[in-house]
Amino acid sequence: MTTNVVDFEDILNNGFSDANTSIRSGVRARWERKKSDKDNSDNENRKPFSSSSSLCDRFIPNRAAMDMEKSSHAILSDKESIGDRTDGELSEDEHTGESVASDMSEYKTSLLGIDDSKSRILSFVDKVPAPKGDTVNNLEVLYSASSTSRKNKTSTKLVNRHIPSAPTRILDAPDLLDDYYLNLLSWSDTNVLAVALSQTVYLWNAETGAIDELCNVESEGADAHISSVSWIQEGGGHLAVGTSSGKTLLWDVRAQKQLRKMDGHSDRIGALAWNRHILSSGGRDNLIVNHDVRIADHNVSTLACHTQEVCGLAWSPDGMTLASGANDNKLCIWDATASSSSRPRFELTEHQAAVKALAWSPHERNLLATGGGTADRCIKFWNTQTGSILNSIDTGSQVCALQWNPFEKELLSSHGFARNQLCLWKYPTMAKVKELDGHTARVLHMAVSPDGTSVVSAAADETLRFWNVFAPPSKSHAGKRGVADSVGGTQSKKLSRTMHIR
Secondary structure (H helix, E strand, O other), X not given: OHHHHHHHHHHHHHHHOOOOOOOOOOOOOHHHHHHHHHHHHHHHHOOOOOHHHHHOOOOOOOHHHOOHHHHHHHHHHHHHHHHHOOHHHHHHHOOOHHHHHHHHHHHHHHHXXXXXXXXXXXXXXXXOOOOOOXXXXXXXXXXXXXXXXXXXXXXOOOOOOOOOOOOOEEEEOOXXXXXXXXXXXXXXXXOEEEEEEOOEEXXXXXXXXXXXXXXXXXXXXXXXOEEEEEEOOOOOOEEEEEEOOOOEEEEEOOOOEEEEEEOXXXXXXXXXXXXXXXXXXXXXXXXXXXXXXXXOOOEEEEEEOOXXXXXXXXXXXXXXXXXXXXXXXOEEEEEOOOOOOOOOOEEEOOOOOOEEEEEEOOOOOOEEEEEEOOOOOEEEEEEOOOOEEEEEEEOOOOEEEEEEOOOOOEEEEEEOOOOOOEEEEEOOOOEEEEEEOOOOOOEEEEEEOXXXXXXXXXXXXXXXXXXXXXXXXXXXXXXXXXXHHHHHHHHHHHHHHHOOOO
């Protein structure tokens, strides 16, 4: 009986309840349809980053990722909290405001499951995608090119002229001795090149191409050889020749006649240098002898400072200073007035190998460039007035010879193993301007043409190579040079009248 009563009550409740939706008309009311459409549209718009978001601009807010009610509540609550406080209270709460806010945020998160840190008042779509790796940024190219161009101007674009990489002429030099300590090449101001090949001295006229044999030392024995040659500075009519027997020969080239044979050395003479009428010779006996070719008693002074063979001699352009280098790794600076009892002005020992390559700068007074052998490989620059070293650069190979550009501040060096090349350097930065390859053995000697534009190199591969490496003078410089040449010509004529070689 009790069960029947309970079932009857359930039937009544279910049949007459407001929640009963089983007995309905097939057509929904208009307000129900509008509400349903609105709910469906809201749900679609609230999908974050839906496919329609791809049509939106990234700078326009996207409402799909916003909680409008939560954002509105956050804004109103912030305004009310700020309006209730005074300025003094704000300053007092500055110390504890951050801690209270963090505690309230943690409390809401734990109690209500709401994370305020993820709520946003405005929401934007994803950032613009990063460009692909092969995409070129024109602005970056534009502004980076300006900086790189400035670097290139200081590193690669060092000269404004074309320097040929190949020699203009190649001549055979058979039996050229492969000896680092000799000086077998000299170019006169009359455009005649003197080359010592074993026992013989040959003259090559650069204008006509004629070749003449000047002298030989065959009579002195099979082992005798020419060890050095050097033209007189003005006139180009006299050539000094050093021999392996320690004799210094003076030849009149025009007359094809030997004028003098001067002694003073007990071993071969590997270096010669002229200073007007003074001829300096350096030998394997470690001595430097100054000869005055005008007088019978030619030996005016003997300079002793080196302990091994003297292989480099060079007078300064003003004729006031003599530089000497030797196999004892020492560079000595001598005064022109030095006597046999004098000591050098400076003894410089920074090189770690033989000092053969010597070159005085035609642009700066008292500036001397020197090069070291295989164990040193450095080009060093000196102030000969103070004895201080100005710069040093490691070239990576044996430095055999040095020549200054007479028109610009450039230095040409010739090298041995491993590349046997010539290198042109910009002074004083010592940036490498050009490398000239072609020789297959170490480049032992160099000489500059009388016009200053060409350089001839002699190597152990028994060839002479001519290079147009130096810039021809400009019109203004040429005018100055013409005046200087005329003055020099007048001086040489006066010298030829006053200098009498016995």
